[in-house]
Amino acid sequence: MTIDAMEQATMIGTAFGGLLRRWRNVRRLSQLELSLTSEVSQRHLSFLESGRGNPSREMVLHLCECLDIPLRDRNALLQAAGFAQAFHCRQLDAGGMVPVLDALKLILKHHDPFPALVVDRDWNLLMSNQGLANLLSFAGEPATLWQRTCGDGPRNVMRLCFHADGLRPVIANWNVVAPAILERLHKELAASPSAGLAAIIRELQQDHSIPSRWHQLEPGQQLSPVLPIELSAGGAKLRLFSMISTFGTPQDITTDELRVETFFPADAGSEELLRGINVSG
Incomplete structure (x- = not known):
């Protein structure tokens, strides 16, 4: 692998890792909890979030599914990992x-x-x-x-x-x-x-x-x-x-x-x- 290719892979990994960590925090999950949910080792998740590892397309989609990430944002994670978007945005009358x-x-x-x-x-x-x-x-x-x-x-x-x-x-x-x-x-x-x-x-x-x-509830107030x-x-x-x-x-x-x-x-x-x-x- 050339130096340029190595630098590009590092940038891709860092971009994806930041988004993955952000969504894990949004869902209020620790790395261990996401590891158990996704059946991906905590060590591998740590590598992905730090940019020391690059995910496959299947891994990106799998983690997105486990984190229940909206489709628009799944495209962003795919692009950050260096892959083409998977989901389209069409007009309602298309x-x-x-x-x-x-x-x-x-x-x-x-x-x-x-x-x-x-x-x-x-x-x-x-x-x-x-x-x-x-x-x-x-x-x-x-x-x-x-x-x-x-x-x-x-x-x-x-x-x-x-x-x-x-x-x-x-x-x-x-x-x-x-x-x-x-x-x-x-x-x-x-x-x-x-x-x-x-x-x-x-x-x-x-x-x-x-x-x-x-509004503040009064003692004994029935909702x-x-x-x-x-x-x-x-x-x-x-x-x-x-x-x-x-x-x-x-x-x-x-x-x-x-x-x-x-x-x-x-x-x-x-x-x-x-x-x-x-x-x-």
């Missing part, structure tokens, strides 16, 4: 995405009249149903709300929720909901680092009126199974909770990063109200 798109449309359609939406990993809106437009009508005309909160940029659900001209004024339990959402965003960022999501979080936290801590969002406008009150779904076996970056949030009425009155609203989106 030909090969038809089954995925059809499944999303089915979920949104069948969830009406209750709100449902599809977002990417940065909470940019990709798809939604009539139920979401009906929900937004609590705060104003949907298209106007999006323009006020997001301008001509991507329709970001978090900006819509936190903006003073968005949903925030009609969320009655804002002091409880806001810190809960921020806590969830921080957990998502830790699990799958994203520059876009990090920027959104920094932007939201610039508003110092947003409560910074989770509901889920945290409801309570909206109040024009004398009408609506209580909702949501569920977030993902695809179980994604093989594409776009599919891996899709999130479907479906809202459900938390009481009979909220269900009746949602079934009676119908506005243009």
Whole structure:
């Protein structure tokens, strides 16, 4: 091996090793714990992280699987190790995405009249149903709300929720909901680092009126199974909770990063109200 080739191999090993160590720390695993999970010797892992050893392509993918690393970031580790990317990022309306798109449309359609939406990993809106437009009508005309909160940029659900001209004024339990959402965003960022999501979080936290801590529990206080969002406008009150779904076996970056949030009425009155609203989106 020439000196240049040796230097290149060292740089590749160092780059991969740094990323591997970073993800192991993100998952809060020691080298020993990762060794037991992956069935790779701790000594070999140490060599990989220090750059003294270079992994095979199969080893990179195996460790990524053991660390549950998002597909986008698996590509980064493959490239750092000197290999071609394995996972593609396609537009949602691309030909090969038809089954995925059809499944999303089915979920949104069948969830009406209750709100449902599809977002990417940065909470940019990709798809939604009539139920979401009906929900937004609590705060104003949907298209106007999006323009006020997001301008001509991507329709970001978090900006819509936190903006003073968005949903925030009609969320009655804002002091409880806001810190809960921020806590969830921080957990998502830790699990799958994203520059876009990090920027959104920094932007939201610039508003110092947003409560910074989770509400304190009173002794003996009973918690509901889920945290409801309570909206109040024009004398009408609506209580909702949501569920977030993902695809179980994604093989594409776009599919891996899709999130479907479906809202459900938390009481009979909220269900009746949602079934009676119908506005243009």
